[in-house]
Amino acid sequence: MANHKSSTKRARQDKQKRADNRTKVSAARTAVKAVRDALVKGEKTDLVTKLRTAQSRLMKGAKTKAVAKKSAARKISRLTKQVAALTK
16 A cells, blocks of 8 residues: 555556546447447448547547557558448
């Protein structure tokens, strides 16, 4: 346990940051899952809006370093490619 004033503050900050990061990662994963489900089912109507939501959530996570930047870029690239192939 933290023994100094600064280390107790740091522990509080880390706890809050971990909660924020978990929320961002979870939101990104949920959005990506929604896009993948729509791709499997062949739903073309909301596919583009779901893709934009997933891109937004992934980049917000990457911006705050909750998600690795290159990992987010790779997921966005692959999803975009799959959506483009389906909507042709």
